[in-house]
Amino acid sequence: MYMESVIECKNLTHYYGKRLIYENLSFSVPQGRILGLLGKNGTGKTTTINILSGYLRPRSGECLVFGENVQTMNPARRRDIGLLIEGHVQYTFMNISQIEKFYSQFYPKWNKDAYYELMEKLKVAPGQRISRMSCGQRSQVALGLILAQNPELLVLDDFSLGLDPGYRRLFIEYLHEYAKAENKTVFLTSHIIQDMERLIDDCIILDYGKILIQQPVSTLLDNLRRFTFTVPEGYSWQIADDKFYHPSLIRNHIETYAFLKQEDVEQELREMQVPYTELKCENVNLEDAFIGLTGKY
Amino acid sequence: MLKPILYKEWIKTRWYFLLAILVSIGFTGYSLLRVNRVIGLKGMEHLWQVMLERDVIFIDLQMYIPLIIGILLAIVQFVPEIQQSRLKLTLHLPYPHYRIIAVMLLYGILVLLVCFVFNFIFMSVYFIGILAGELVKHILMTALTWYIAGFTGYLLTAWICLEPTWKRRILNIVIAVCVLRVFFLSAVPEAYNSFLPVLIGYTSLTVLLSMLSVYRFKTGQQD
Amino acid sequence: MIRYSRLLLYFTIVVLLLWILPWMYNFLTARANKTPFTLYSSVIDDYAVLQPSDKGVVRKDLGGNVYSESEFDSILPMFYYRQLIADGRLPERMKGVELNPKVIQTENFIFRHSPDESNRPVIGLYPLLESSSGRVDLVMPEDVFHIDNDCIEFIDIKSNCVDEKKSQLFTKALQKKGFIFPARIIAGNPTTRKDYDEGYLLTDKENNLFHMKQVVGRSFVRKIDIPEGIVINHIFLTEFKNRKILAFLTDKQNRLYVLLTKSYRLISLPVTQFDPTRQSISVIGNLFDWTINISDDNGDEYYAIDARDYGLLKRMERPNNTVSLSEKIGGYIFPVRLTFTSLKDKWVKARFASGGFN
Numbered sequence: 001m002y003m004e005s006v007i008e009c010k011n012l013t014h015y016y017g018k019r020l021i022y023e024n025l026s027f028s029v030p031q032g033r034i035l036g037l038l039g040k041n042g043t044g045k046t047t048t049i050n051i052l053s054g055y056l057r058p059r060s061g062e063c064l065v066f067g068e069n070v071q072t073m074n075p076a077r078r079r080d081i082g083l084l085i086e087g088h089v090q091y092t093f094m095n096i097s098q099i100e101k102f103y104s105q106f107y108p109k110w111n112k113d114a115y116y117e118l119m120e121k122l123k124v125a126p127g128q129r130i131s132r133m134s135c136g137q138r139s140q141v142a143l144g145l146i147l148a149q150n151p152e153l154l155v156l157d158d159f160s161l162g163l164d165p166g167y168r169r170l171f172i173e174y175l176h177e178y179a180k181a182e183n184k185t186v187f188l189t190s191h192i193i194q195d196m197e198r199l200i201d202d203c204i205i206l207d208y209g210k211i212l213i214q215q216p217v218s219t220l221l222d223n224l225r226r227f228t229f230t231v232p233e234g235y236s237w238q239i240a241d242d243k244f245y246h247p248s249l250i251r252n253h254i255e256t257y258a259f260l261k262q263e264d265v266e267q268e269l270r271e272m273q274v275p276y277t278e279l280k281c282e283n284v285n286l287e288d289a290f291i292g293l294t295g296k297y
Numbered sequence: 298m299l300k301p302i303l304y305k306e307w308i309k310t311r312w313y314f315l316l317a318i319l320v321s322i323g324f325t326g327y328s329l330l331r332v333n334r335v336i337g338l339k340g341m342e343h344l345w346q347v348m349l350e351r352d353v354i355f356i357d358l359q360m361y362i363p364l365i366i367g368i369l370l371a372i373v374q375f376v377p378e379i380q381q382s383r384l385k386l387t388l389h390l391p392y393p394h395y396r397i398i399a400v401m402l403l404y405g406i407l408v409l410l411v412c413f414v415f416n417f418i419f420m421s422v423y424f425i426g427i428l429a430g431e432l433v434k435h436i437l438m439t440a441l442t443w444y445i446a447g448f449t450g451y452l453l454t455a456w457i458c459l460e461p462t463w464k465r466r467i468l469n470i471v472i473a474v475c476v477l478r479v480f481f482l483s484a485v486p487e488a489y490n491s492f493l494p495v496l497i498g499y500t501s502l503t504v505l506l507s508m509l510s511v512y513r514f515k516t517g518q519q520d
Numbered sequence: 521m522i523r524y525s526r527l528l529l530y531f532t533i534v535v536l537l538l539w540i541l542p543w544m545y546n547f548l549t550a551r552a553n554k555t556p557f558t559l560y561s562s563v564i565d566d567y568a569v570l571q572p573s574d575k576g577v578v579r580k581d582l583g584g585n586v587y588s589e590s591e592f593d594s595i596l597p598m599f600y601y602r603q604l605i606a607d608g609r610l611p612e613r614m615k616g617v618e619l620n621p622k623v624i625q626t627e628n629f630i631f632r633h634s635p636d637e638s639n640r641p642v643i644g645l646y647p648l649l650e651s652s653s654g655r656v657d658l659v660m661p662e663d664v665f666h667i668d669n670d671c672i673e674f675i676d677i678k679s680n681c682v683d684e685k686k687s688q689l690f691t692k693a694l695q696k697k698g699f700i701f702p703a704r705i706i707a708g709n710p711t712t713r714k715d716y717d718e719g720y721l722l723t724d725k726e727n728n729l730f731h732m733k734q735v736v737g738r739s740f741v742r743k744i745d746i747p748e749g750i751v752i753n754h755i756f757l758t759e760f761k762n763r764k765i766l767a768f769l770t771d772k773q774n775r776l777y778v779l780l781t782k783s784y785r786l787i788s789l790p791v792t793q794f795d796p797t798r799q800s801i802s803v804i805g806n807l808f809d810w811t812i813n814i815s816d817d818n819g820d821e822y823y824a825i826d827a828r829d830y831g832l833l834k835r836m837e838r839p840n841n842t843v844s845l846s847e848k849i850g851g852y853i854f855p856v857r858l859t860f861t862s863l864k865d866k867w868v869k870a871r872f873a874s875g876g877f878n
Contacts, residue, residue, distance in 0.1 A: 081389070089382065093309050094308055428680065472533065482868050485866045506525060506529060
């Protein structure tokens with residue numbers, strides 16, 4: 001059918017005014033994968049989603065979805081892209097049956113049952129306007145519509161915004177089950193990283209102006225470790241090695257992250273003649289990994 | 298794909314539509330009631346005489362009503378689209394972007410047309426019964442300018458609403474105010490007769506301005 | 521399409537700027553430009569001028585003589601007759617004519633017309649008053665008429681229906697006198713605020729001139745012979761107190777005429793030209809003379825005319841050479857300007873102007 005990559009962004013460069021967001025950013029998302037885009041505020045997550053969904057023309061570079069440039073894409077191709085915009089925004093002036101009736105006419109593969117199955121759990125009256133619903137209920141409506149649309153690619157912008165833990169969990173479980181069962185491709189962002197760990201296969205971590213890493217989450221969590229050790233009081237450690245991410249010194253404890261095994265770290269520290277004691281090595285979760293790689297500041 | 302878009306616009310604006318019809322009919326009815334009172338108090342001769350001698354048309358009250366109805370319709374229709382970037386949803390529909398907007402504007406124009414034609418017929422029926430053709434034409438041609446201003450106000454407000462940045466939106470407001478001012482430069486009845494084709498032509502073209510706003514939205518212009 | 525959208529936006533901005541910027545400039549710099557009050561005096565056989573100046577009003581004549589207020593009253597006795605009567609200074613006779621308030625009042629008239637009265641929407645319905653009802657006060661009729669391609673129709677106001685009988689009566693009366701429908705000009709003063717009613721002056725399809733009025737419920741139509749080659753273009757029915765003249769008229773060449781009431785004689789006035797669509801006119805008349813002032817952007821022309829034989833007494837011009845510096849500068853800053861309204865008509869439409877402001 002289409003190329004292996006459902007999304008392919010090449011050499012994206014964008015500025016807001018004179019402020020560079022990123023330069024020559026390239027990535028691709030293979031078919032059937034759930035990819036999470038992680039980054040601190042201001043690193044360009046929303047910019048990327050906007051470029052990807054065709055609502056921002058990058059200064060240079062292009063973004064292909066199903067092999068077509070999103071800016072000039074054949075409108076009918078958008079049937080295969082499900083879009084969840086930040087805050088689960090939908091047409092709040094409609095009620096749940098009106099909005100279903102509206103969208104169903106655009107999508108030949110419309111799966112009405114998938115939508116109403118989810119709606120039944122919400123315990124809202126069919127005539128209740130979406131504007132009168134809670135944020136959690138609204139998120140389910142937005143999700144239900146995307147599931148009914150049954151697109152090949154789902155683009156979700158900050159799906160956890162405003163949701164309490166129960167709805168977050170519900171959203172994630174539904175989405176994950178659906179995507180895996182139907183072999184869908186998902187591209188998403190969230191500011192709550194704990195949620196992502198249950199959901200995503202791959203992650204891209206954005207730092208200011210560039211991609212820090214792109215790899216499967218499992219690979220990341222298998223290889224990235226947190227190391228803590230104690231140094232004599234007053235010792236100052238200049239980072240002279242790019243293998244260690246964001247070492248921080250609090251009193252006489254140093255914390256750092258590296259894609260290394262414990263013995264390799266010991267070797268490195270010895271080579272750098274660091275007077276360390278009590279070296280501890282821990283596996284990390286995704287949130288730790290994100291903080292470790294991007295720093296706390 | 299016309300039907301679902303019109304359906305959405307209908308759900309958004311149906312209460313406003315009803316209100317617009319009621320309010321405009323109310324104002325028209327009130328003007329006609331005033332005419333009736335003049336007839337009752339001073340007689341039909343007085344009515345004709347005042348119209349002929351002093352160029353009074355008795356419906357001045359309605360002057361800004363179509364304009365207000367048009368502007369409010371655009372607000373009711375397009376503000377929900379731009380709140381929380383909801384326009385992204387609309388433009389994500391599997392249908393050509395500019396055609397979606399064109400259908401939305403067409404819907405608005407139809408709504409205004411229904412509302413305005415309703416009023417026009419109401420006035421015509423009443424006036425044809427009591428006034429000579431020349432006087433009926435005199436009144437309706439004067440009102441026509443105001444009704445065209447309603448369409449222009451609608452289309453310019455849509456353009457303003459859809460514009461993604463505030464800086465540009467304020468510029469658009471200034472331009473729109475100046476353009477709309479042109480429709481209200483003279484209180485002389487029928488003063489616009491020869492200018493109406495130009496105004497109608499320009500008004501039709503202003504559909505294009507909304508497309509410019511959407512283009513700016515699509516390319517990611519923001520504050 | 522976006523290219524056209526942008527073009528439309530730029531076009532709109534340019535048009536609005538061409539309109540608003542010159543307007544603002546004019547608003548900030550313009551100063552009132554008043555022409556001094558000028559009236560011919562048969563006492564001194566010269567024009568008397570009231571000139572406002574920094575030191576108050578200066579009263580003088582063209583010869584440079586300056587007058588006091590009461591001297592000024594007496595050189596314009598017909599205009600200031602009430603003041604002269606109050607002062608006991610009204611002469612008993614002047615130029616062999618015995619003067620009394622009633623005569624003066626009857627013979628005095630003021631006629632004014634500005635272009636915007638000609639250039640404006642016309643409804644096309646005309647009330648025809650009863651000219652000799654036997655009552656002192658005029659009353660508005662209960663019908664109005666319009667003239668179609670083949671008849672005149674009277675519409676009864678109460679029923680909003682055509683009065684077939686009256687319509688036929690007048691149609692036949694007009695046709696009998698040779699009126700060829702439709703009418704080109706319909707001129708009258710359909711108001712009760714006048715001393716008497718002369719109905720309407722009409723021109724027909726072939727530019728023949730007719731007088732039509734309603735006398736005791738019946739039609740009065742008279743064809744007025746006018747010299748060959750004159751095509752009447754504008755008619756202003758006067759209905760002045762003295763009943764001497766019926767109307768002022770202009771022809772296609774913008775010559776000004778006066779039509780006498782009793783004889784229906786058309787007399788050409790010694791006025792170079794008067795175009796009612798772009799020039800204003802005022803005629804201030806009395807027993808002895810008329811002062812005709814025709815003004816436009818280029819200035820004012822004055823014609824003093826003998827009230828008895830309509831011969832020219834004295835002519836003067838006051839060209840409008842007072843183009844201010846700001847107006848000249850304005851012409852350079854805004855070589856092209858747009859306005860929608862004009863003082864010379866009641867229409868709203870786009871009008872482009874270039875050159876200096878005026």
